[in-house]
Amino acid sequence: MATTGGAGRPEKRKAITRAATTVFGREGYVRASMDAIAAEAGVSKRTVYNHFADKETLFLSVALQNSAELTERIRELMAKYLDRVVDLRRDLTDFAVERANAVLSAGEHGALGRAIRAEVANIPVDVLEAWLEAGPVASQRDLAQHFAALSGRGLLAVEDGELAAEQFTLLTFHGVAERSFWGALPVASEEVERIATAGVDAFLRIHGGPGAGRPAG
Amino acid sequence: MATTGGAGRPEKRKAITRAATTVFGREGYVRASMDAIAAEAGVSKRTVYNHFADKETLFLSVALQNSAELTERIRELMAKYLDRVVDLRRDLTDFAVERANAVLSAGEHGALGRAIRAEVANIPVDVLEAWLEAGPVASQRDLAQHFAALSGRGLLAVEDGELAAEQFTLLTFHGVAERSFWGALPVASEEVERIATAGVDAFLRIHGGPGAGRPAG
DNA sequence: GTCTATACAGGGATAGAC
DNA sequence: GTCTATCCCTGTATAGAC
Numbered sequence: 321m322a323t324t325g326g327a328g329r330p331e332k333r334k335a336i337t338r339a340a341t342t343v344f345g346r347e348g349y350v351r352a353s354m355d356a357i358a359a360e361a362g363v364s365k366r367t368v369y370n371h372f373a374d375k376e377t378l379f380l381s382v383a384l385q386n387s388a389e390l391t392e393r394i395r396e397l398m399a400k401y402l403d404r405v406v407d408l409r410r411d412l413t414d415f416a417v418e419r420a421n422a423v424l425s426a427g428e429h430g431a432l433g434r435a436i437r438a439e440v441a442n443i444p445v446d447v448l449e450a451w452l453e454a455g456p457v458a459s460q461r462d463l464a465q466h467f468a469a470l471s472g473r474g475l476l477a478v479e480d481g482e483l484a485a486e487q488f489t490l491l492t493f494h495g496v497a498e499r500s501f502w503g504a505l506p507v508a509s510e511e512v513e514r515i516a517t518a519g520v521d522a523f524l525r526i527h528g529g530p531g532a533g534r535p536a537g
Numbered sequence: 538m539a540t541t542g543g544a545g546r547p548e549k550r551k552a553i554t555r556a557a558t559t560v561f562g563r564e565g566y567v568r569a570s571m572d573a574i575a576a577e578a579g580v581s582k583r584t585v586y587n588h589f590a591d592k593e594t595l596f597l598s599v600a601l602q603n604s605a606e607l608t609e610r611i612r613e614l615m616a617k618y619l620d621r622v623v624d625l626r627r628d629l630t631d632f633a634v635e636r637a638n639a640v641l642s643a644g645e646h647g648a649l650g651r652a653i654r655a656e657v658a659n660i661p662v663d664v665l666e667a668w669l670e671a672g673p674v675a676s677q678r679d680l681a682q683h684f685a686a687l688s689g690r691g692l693l694a695v696e697d698g699e700l701a702a703e704q705f706t707l708l709t710f711h712g713v714a715e716r717s718f719w720g721a722l723p724v725a726s727e728e729v730e731r732i733a734t735a736g737v738d739a740f741l742r743i744h745g746g747p748g749a750g751r752p753a754g
Numbered sequence: 755g756t757c758t759a760t761a762c763a764g765g766g767a768t769a770g771a772c
Numbered sequence: 773g774t775c776t777a778t779c780c781c782t783g784t785a786t787a788g789a790c
Contacts, residue, residue, distance in 0.1 A: 328756070348655065350567040353781060364758045369783070438565065438655035440718040456715075487739055490707045498673075498711070501657040522704055522743045570767065581773050586769070 328371050335361040336368055340382045345431025349379055349439045379439075380447050386432045387455035393422050394459050402466040408475050409520060416492035416516035423503070424496060430503035437502065460485050467527075477529045484527050492519030550588050552578040557599045562648025566596055566656045596656075597664050603649045604672035610639050611676045619683040625692050626737060633709035633733035640720070641713060647720035654719065677702050684744075694746045701744050709736030 339361035343352045354375055358365040372378040401415040424430045436443070436451060443451075464481035467488070471478040478484040495515045500507040556578035560569045571592055575582040589595035618632035641647045650672075657665060681698035684705070688695040695701040712732045717724045 332757080348567070350565070354783080355781080364760095365783085366759090366785095367757060370756080375782070434655075437718055438651075441721045483735060486712060487708065487735075490711055491704065494707055494711045494715070495703060501654055504658045518700060518704075526739045526742045571769085572767085582769090583773070592768070 328367065332361075332363055332367055333371050335363060336371055336378075337382050337385060340378050341386055341432055344379055344382065344435050348435050349375075349442075354378075379435075380443070383432060383436050383451055384447070384454060387451050390423065390430075390433075391455055391458045391462075394419055395462055397422065398462055398466055402470070405470065405475060408470070409524065412488075412492075412520045412523070413513075413516050416488075416520060417512055420493055420496045420512050420516065421509075423493070424500050424507070425503065434502040434504060460489065463488065471529075475529050476527050478527045484523075487526060488519075488523050491522050492516050495519070549578075549580055549584055552580060553585055553588055553595075554599050554602060557595050558603055558649055561596055561599065561652050565652050566592075566659075571595075596652075597660070600649060600653050600668055601664070601671060604668050607640065607647075607650075608672055608675045608679075611636055612679055614639065615679055615683055619687070622687065622692060625687070626741065629705075629709075629737045629740070630730075630733050633705075633737060634729055637710055637713045637729050637733065638726075640710070641717050641724070642720065651719040651721060677706065680705065688746070692746050693744050695744045701740075704743060705736070705740050708739050709733050712736070 336357070340352075340357050343357045343360050346352075347356070354365055354368060357378070358368050361368070368378070372381065397415055397418050401411045401418075405411050422430075423433070433455075440448060460482070463485035467476055467478045467484045468481040470476045471481070476484070492515065496507055496512050497503075499505075499511070553574070557569075557574050560574045560577050563569075564573070571582055571585060574595070575585050578585070585595070589598065614632055614635050618628045618635075622628050639647075640650070653660070653668060660668075677699070680702035684693055684695045684701045685698040687693045688698070693701070709732065713724055713729055714720075716722075716728070
């Protein structure tokens with residue numbers, strides 16, 4: 321898909337995609353140079369062009385891959401915190417904190433998302449839609465299903481799972497994302513926890529079930 | 538501040554800042570060229586460098602100016618909708634819609650905000666802080682004061698005005714900002730209204746006063 | 755036969771010179 | 773206002789090395 325043939329050794333290709341993720345995430349699409357990516361990967365520039373037709377193809381390829389990986393990582397967090405809920409407020413808060421850390425972790429996954437958001441006007445619409453579908457949209461759908469399940473168990477009173485998932489994400493995540501500029505600047509972990517706590521509190525006031533009162537204190 | 542002397546005619550300078558806002562907003566910092574800005578302004582490139590020391594100085598200058606202008610525009614919207622409230626739900630919704638349109642309007646103000654967010658890792662921290670203070674932070678403070686006043690009148694039950702302002706912005710604005718990638722892609726006005734309506738509804742469930750029940754229907 | 759290293763053509767950018 | 777010095781980047785080509 322959008323690569324050049326099947327030639328080349330797989331371990332080289334992996335080193336290239338890994339390096340491209342790092343450099344694109346750090347420098348952004350325009351500033352990142354193919355020389356820097358080749359150096360970061362420890363391969364010659366010719367090898368990079370042997371695996372990927374051009375810079376744009378490489379960027380879009382790692383963007384889609386990264387998006388899918390991040391969705392899977394978030395899926396694991398949902399399974400960890402939202403499948404077997406005992407203390408809903410606490411589990412929602414822990415999930416919110418860990419998701420924010422996962423998505424906005426300084427150098428890794430989140431940084432490429434920032435590069436994509438910066439280049440969105442220059443990305444072909446079909447690729448952008450594929451990126452959305454593999455990433456944010458998929459995560460939102462997963463979360464909606466968990467909320468629907470929790471509603472079925474009487475722990476939440478959610479009418480529209482999609483709306484609830486969107487509002488949960490806005491209240492617990494986007495405040496952190498905005499403050500950190502999608503991972504470009506560090507945010508203190510206490511701040512992440514504060515936002516998650518306040519966000520979950522607000523979320524439960526909107527969608528909380530009968531047993532979701534506020535904690536004492 | 539951060540410009541080159543006071544030389545040059547004021548109308549030329551205005552044409553340059555206006556052109557720079559347009560081109561930086563459209564192309565982003567790296568892709569925008571000083572040639573394109575000079576052409577857009579209808580002046581020679583020498584004139585641009587006569588007013589602004591270099592590309593970075595020009596960018597940061599228009600960024601700060603744009604941030605302050607947008608804050609003022611939002612301030613006017615607050616005065617229009619939140620000073621003399623008769624129907625709180627409706628006024629909050631109208632404010633949310635107009636603010637989203639103002640900030641994310643395709644080519645004008647909002648586009649530069651996207652360029653700044655993309656370049657945040659390359660902006661000096663003091664300039665970034667000045668930009669935040671003149672823009673998002675100031676607007677948030679203004680909104681917090683309005684919510685506190687509405688609370689004093691018994692129309693809201695807000696404990697922490699800052700928190701309420703942040704949650705209002707998240708619930709009614711950031712969903713649109715994310716969908717449009719901060720104005721890079723168009724969002725249907727029905728979608729903006731839908732998000733504003735659902736966001737205000739959620740906001741009033743969190744912070745609504747005694748008389749803020751949901752509308753019939 | 756893939757990889758490394760290096761060099762190079764072509765284009766475009768900034769910033770300054772005339 | 774045009775012209776240009778200097779630099780950097782993409783993508784290709786030309787060598788040889790495991």
